[in-house]
Amino acid sequence: MDALFRRLNYYADLNEDDRTALDGLKYRVEVYESGEEIITRGDDPGDAFIVSSGWAARYIALEDGRSQILNFMLPGDVYDLQVFVSSGADHSVLALNQVKVLEIKRREILSVFDKKGRAGAAFWWCALQEEAILREQIVRNGRRSARERVAHLLLELHRRALISGEGAGDSFHMPVSQAMLADALGLSFVHINRVLRELEKAGALSRKKGWITLERREHLVELCDFRDDYLHLDANPRRLGFNF
Amino acid sequence: MDALFRRLNYYADLNEDDRTALDGLKYRVEVYESGEEIITRGDDPGDAFIVSSGWAARYIALEDGRSQILNFMLPGDVYDLQVFVSSGADHSVLALNQVKVLEIKRREILSVFDKKGRAGAAFWWCALQEEAILREQIVRNGRRSARERVAHLLLELHRRALISGEGAGDSFHMPVSQAMLADALGLSFVHINRVLRELEKAGALSRKKGWITLERREHLVELCDFRDDYLHLDANPRRLGFNF
DNA sequence: CGGTCATTTGACACGGCTCAAGAAACGTGG
DNA sequence: CCACGTTTCTTGAGCCGTGTCAAATGACCG
Numbered sequence: 406m407d408a409l410f411r412r413l414n415y416y417a418d419l420n421e422d423d424r425t426a427l428d429g430l431k432y433r434v435e436v437y438e439s440g441e442e443i444i445t446r447g448d449d450p451g452d453a454f455i456v457s458s459g460w461a462a463r464y465i466a467l468e469d470g471r472s473q474i475l476n477f478m479l480p481g482d483v484y485d486l487q488v489f490v491s492s493g494a495d496h497s498v499l500a501l502n503q504v505k506v507l508e509i510k511r512r513e514i515l516s517v518f519d520k521k522g523r524a525g526a527a528f529w530w531c532a533l534q535e536e537a538i539l540r541e542q543i544v545r546n547g548r549r550s551a552r553e554r555v556a557h558l559l560l561e562l563h564r565r566a567l568i569s570g571e572g573a574g575d576s577f578h579m580p581v582s583q584a585m586l587a588d589a590l591g592l593s594f595v596h597i598n599r600v601l602r603e604l605e606k607a608g609a610l611s612r613k614k615g616w617i618t619l620e621r622r623e624h625l626v627e628l629c630d631f632r633d634d635y636l637h638l639d640a641n642p643r644r645l646g647f648n649f
Numbered sequence: 650m651d652a653l654f655r656r657l658n659y660y661a662d663l664n665e666d667d668r669t670a671l672d673g674l675k676y677r678v679e680v681y682e683s684g685e686e687i688i689t690r691g692d693d694p695g696d697a698f699i700v701s702s703g704w705a706a707r708y709i710a711l712e713d714g715r716s717q718i719l720n721f722m723l724p725g726d727v728y729d730l731q732v733f734v735s736s737g738a739d740h741s742v743l744a745l746n747q748v749k750v751l752e753i754k755r756r757e758i759l760s761v762f763d764k765k766g767r768a769g770a771a772f773w774w775c776a777l778q779e780e781a782i783l784r785e786q787i788v789r790n791g792r793r794s795a796r797e798r799v800a801h802l803l804l805e806l807h808r809r810a811l812i813s814g815e816g817a818g819d820s821f822h823m824p825v826s827q828a829m830l831a832d833a834l835g836l837s838f839v840h841i842n843r844v845l846r847e848l849e850k851a852g853a854l855s856r857k858k859g860w861i862t863l864e865r866r867e868h869l870v871e872l873c874d875f876r877d878d879y880l881h882l883d884a885n886p887r888r889l890g891f892n893f
Numbered sequence: 894c895g896g897t898c899a900t901t902t903g904a905c906a907c908g909g910c911t912c913a914a915g916a917a918a919c920g921t922g923g
Numbered sequence: 924c925c926a927c928g929t930t931t932c933t934t935g936a937g938c939c940g941t942g943t944c945a946a947a948t949g950a951c952c953g
Contacts, residue, residue: 894953895952895953896951896952896953897950897951897952898949898950898951898952899948899949899950899951900947900948900949900950901946901947901948901949902945902946902947902948903944903945903946903947904943904944904945905942905943905944906941906942906943906944907939907940907941907942907943908939908940908941908942909938909939909940909941910937910938910939910940911936911937911938911939912935912936912937912938913934913935913936914933914934914935915932915933915934916931916932916933916934917930917931917932917933918929918930918931918932919928919929919930919931920927920928920929920930921926921927921928921929922925922926922927923924923925923926923927
C-alpha cells in the first residue's frame with residue numbers, strides 16, 4: 406500500500422481523510438515470480454491491480470510469435486482504472502522480476518472515487534498519465550531512430566523509477582532484458598545491443614547487473630530531445646527534489 | 650448530438666431516461682475547416698469535445714518537423730473524457746475536413762456520469778475503446794511490416810466508419826492524405842504510396858476521390874491477421890448488421 | 894488559367910534485420 | 924564451492940525494407 410500512497414501523494418498532496426480512505430481499502434496481496442503472467446489476454450479480472458513492488462510489462466503477442474510491449478509497470482502503477490465497465494483484457498501483463506500486486510475489488514476503488522477527496526483526483530491523474538505514456542510510446546516508436554528510442558525510453562524509465570522510490574540519482578535498477586527492450590521499442594534485440602554498446606562506449610551510460618547509470622544524462626536528453634511534460638508530473642512539482 | 654447518441658446507443662442500448670439525460674446536455678457547436686487545429690498542445694480546454702461530423706487527427710509534432718498521428722477521430726468520438734482532472738493537452742487535434750464539434754462543459758458530462766444510467770456506462774465504454782485503439786496502434790507500428798500496417802489501419806478505419814454511420818458496405822470516405830497516413834503509420838509518404846498502389850494492383854482495394862473500397866476485404870484481413878476484438882464492439886453485438 | 898498541393902515513379906542509399914557463432918552471466922543441484 | 928545447462932549478451936557479415944531525393948503528373952480551386 407506504500408507504493409500506492411507514495412504515488413498518489415506525489416500527485417495530490419493527500420490529507421488525513423484521504424489517507425484514512427486509502428487505508429480502509431480492502432485488498433489481497435499476490436506475488437508473481439519473474440516470467441509469470443499477472444493478467445492473461447481474455448481474462449476479465451474483476452479487480453483493479455496495483456503494483457506494490459517489482460516491474461511488469463503490458464504486452465500484446467501476435468499469432469506468429471512477434472510481440473510488442475505497450476509499456477512497463479512500476480511500483481505504484483495501477484492496472485484497469487476503467488473500473489466502471491467490465492470487459493475482457495485485450496492484452497497481457499508479465500512479471501519481469503518478482504512482483505507484489507495488490508488486488509482490489511472494483512467497488513472498493515469506487516468508494517474512494519465517490520468520496521471526491523484528493524485521493525479520487527489522484528487516481529484520475531494516474532489514468533491520465535498512463536494514457537499519456539501510451540501516446541508517447543507511439544511517437545517514440547513511430548518517428549524516432551533506434552538511438553533516440555533507446556535514449557528516450559531509458560530517460561522515461563529512470564524518471565519513473567525515481568518517482569516510484571527506486572533508484573538513486575542517475576542510477577536505477579532495470580530488470581529488463583535486451584530482448585524485452587527490443588519488444589518495447591519495435592527493434593531487434595541485436596540492434597538494441599548495438600545501440601546500448603555504442604551509448605556505453607560514448608560514455609553516455611553504463612550498465613552493471615541490471616543497473617543502469619546515466620553517466621551523461623544531459624547528453625541523452627539532447628540526443629532525443631527528451632521533454633518530460635508527457636509524464637504530467639506538474640500536478641505537484643514540489644514533490645520532486647530536483648529540477649530537470 | 651446524433652453522432653453521440655448513435656455511438657453510445659451502439660454500446661449500451663439506451664433507454665428513455667438516458668435519452669432524456671443526453672438531450673438535456675448543454676453544448677456549443679463549433680465548426681472547424683480542414684487544416685484548422687481544434688486543440689493545440691498546451692491548451693487546457695476545460696470542455697469535453699465530441700466530434701459530430703467530419704474526421705480529425707490527434708497528433709504530436711516533434712521539434713524538428715517530424716510528426717506522429719496518434720489516432721483518428723470519427724463522428725461520435727470524444728476528446729478528453731478525463732474530465733475529472735484538468736491538465737494541459739499533451740497533444741494537438743487537427744481537422745482533416747470540415748469538422749463539427751460539440752463542446753460540453755465538464756460538469757455537464759459529470760451530470761450524466763452521476764446518473765449512473767446506461768449513458769454513463771456507455772461513456773466509459775468509449776474511453777475503454779479509445780485506449781484500446783491506442784494500444785493497437787503501438788502494436789501495429791511496432792511489430793508489423795508496411796503492408797500489414799496499411800491493411801490493418803484501413804480495416805480499422807472502415808469498421809469505425811461503418812459504426813459512425815458513414816460509408817456503406819465495403820466502401821467509406823477517408824479524408825486522409827497519404828502524407829497523413831504516413832504520419833499515422835510511422836512511414837514515409839512515398840512508401841505509403843507504393844504500398845497502396847501495390848494493394849490496388851493486386852485488386853485488394855480501390856480508391857476514388859477520397860473513397861476507399863475494400864474490394865477483397867478477406868484478403869486484407871488475412872494479410873495482416875486483423876482481429877477486431879480490440880475495438881471492443883461486443884458490448885452490444887446485435888447492433889451490427891453483419892458478421893465479420 | 895495559373896498556383897498550390899497531393900500523387901506517382903525511379904534511382905539510389907542506409908538503418909536496421911537476419912543468420913550465425915562465441916562469450917559471458919545466471920541458476921541449480923551436487 | 925564447482926560443474927553444467929540455459930539464457931542473455933556480443934559481434935560480424937551480408938541483405939533487404941524503407942527512406943531520401945528528385946522530377947513528372949494529376950487534382951483541385953479561386
